[in-house]
Amino acid sequence: MTTTDTLLNLAYQMPKTELHLHIEGTFEPELMFAIAKRNNIPFKYDSVDALKSAYQFENLQDFLDLYYQGMSVLLKEQDFYDLTMAYLKRVHQDNVVHVEIFFDPQGHTSRGISFETQINGIYRALKDGEQQLGITFKLIMSFLRHLSESSAFETLELAKPYLDWIDGVGLDSSEVGHPPQKFANVFAECKKLGLSITAHAGEEGPPEYVWEAIETIQVNRIDHGNRALEESDLIAEIKKRGLTLTVCPLSNLKLCVVPNMDNHPIKSMLKFGLNATVNSDDPAYFGGYINDNYKALIKDSGISKNELYTLACNSFNGSWLSSEQKSRHLKTIKELFECA
Numbered sequence: 001m002t003t004t005d006t007l008l009n010l011a012y013q014m015p016k017t018e019l020h021l022h023i024e025g026t027f028e029p030e031l032m033f034a035i036a037k038r039n040n041i042p043f044k045y046d047s048v049d050a051l052k053s054a055y056q057f058e059n060l061q062d063f064l065d066l067y068y069q070g071m072s073v074l075l076k077e078q079d080f081y082d083l084t085m086a087y088l089k090r091v092h093q094d095n096v097v098h099v100e101i102f103f104d105p106q107g108h109t110s111r112g113i114s115f116e117t118q119i120n121g122i123y124r125a126l127k128d129g130e131q132q133l134g135i136t137f138k139l140i141m142s143f144l145r146h147l148s149e150s151s152a153f154e155t156l157e158l159a160k161p162y163l164d165w166i167d168g169v170g171l172d173s174s175e176v177g178h179p180p181q182k183f184a185n186v187f188a189e190c191k192k193l194g195l196s197i198t199a200h201a202g203e204e205g206p207p208e209y210v211w212e213a214i215e216t217i218q219v220n221r222i223d224h225g226n227r228a229l230e231e232s233d234l235i236a237e238i239k240k241r242g243l244t245l246t247v248c249p250l251s252n253l254k255l256c257v258v259p260n261m262d263n264h265p266i267k268s269m270l271k272f273g274l275n276a277t278v279n280s281d282d283p284a285y286f287g288g289y290i291n292d293n294y295k296a297l298i299k300d301s302g303i304s305k306n307e308l309y310t311l312a313c314n315s316f317n318g319s320w321l322s323s324e325q326k327s328r329h330l331k332t333i334k335e336l337f338e339c340a
């Protein structure tokens with residue numbers, strides 16, 4: 001067996017978490033068409049292939065325009081359930097054992113879909129997935145940063161009856177022009193409520209936004225973080241605080257955040273001693289689920305066995321699982337790598 005094959009086998013077999021995953025970004029065209037049909041919603045594209053061929057993006061906004069359009073066929077609790085369950089079944093095949101998923105409530109409340117409808121469907125699927133597939137989970141409510149802070153506050157009010165189901169809050173959507181600072185007050189309130197905090201920063205936005213996420217928002221984790229590598233002080237700060245970066249290789253490629261996979265910044269992150277992890281972001285739109293992301297890194301960016309081992313451990317260490325749960329999974333990973 002070649003080294004590449006050994007690494008691919010390890011990557012596929014090892015238990016994994018997914019820490020950066022937008023549930024609405026797992027909406028496969030086939031399911032989108034089926035749900036649109038049962039909800040009697042006319043669809044702009046007349047076939048699955050026509051829709052898929054539209055998945056060519058030059059930047060984040062190009063993608064977001066289609067992402068919001070896609071999610072607009074979700075109307076009923078069962079739609080949110082089916083979306084979430086389809087994702088869990090798919091990543092079960094990739095040996096994902098724990099997920100921390102985002103949902104974008106404002107992408108639905110803005111269309112008249114109640115918070116309750118969304119969260120009931122998503123949460124019921126997560127509970128069923130835990131029971132039927134053994135996948136543990138955390139749920140992260142994300143604020144849309146192109147909207148106002150007062151809209152984020154309104155969303156937090158809607159979430160209050162469900163705080164037992166929500167583990168953390170995030171910040172996503174169009175980054176440039178919407179710095180973390182814009183949401184300082186709402187995140188302060190979230191912190192008081194005991195929620196964990198993460199934020200997309202440094203995907204397209206400048207290093208300054210990563211500083212704000214760390215110092216103003218006081219994140220527990222950073223989503224993407226690619227542009228943090230532009231400043232050595234920032235790298236040192238992320239390292240000092242031991243913050244995990246949830247990196248998304250195929251997303252970066254598809255949204256032109258990186259020019260190719262050969263020199264993906266995740267290798268530099270690991271060399272700097274940062275806790276980088278591998279994630280799929282919006283797999284239905286970006287050409288692959290989590291194992292496809294590992295495959296791209298192994299085939300095109302030449303990561304080593306040691307680097308793969310570090311990535312596997314980081315995915316658990318960066319999660320919000322208990323230390324006991326982390327240790328159990330880390331032991332399995334260690335044994336798997338020792339035998340390979």
Ligand code: HPA
Pocket residue numbers: 022025060067172173174200203251281282
């Ligand atoms: O990659 C992303 N970046 C920002 N917002 C998003 N919302 C879904 N996916 C993304």
Ligand SMILES: [Zn+2]
Pocket residue numbers: 020021022172200223281
């Ligand atoms: Zn994302």
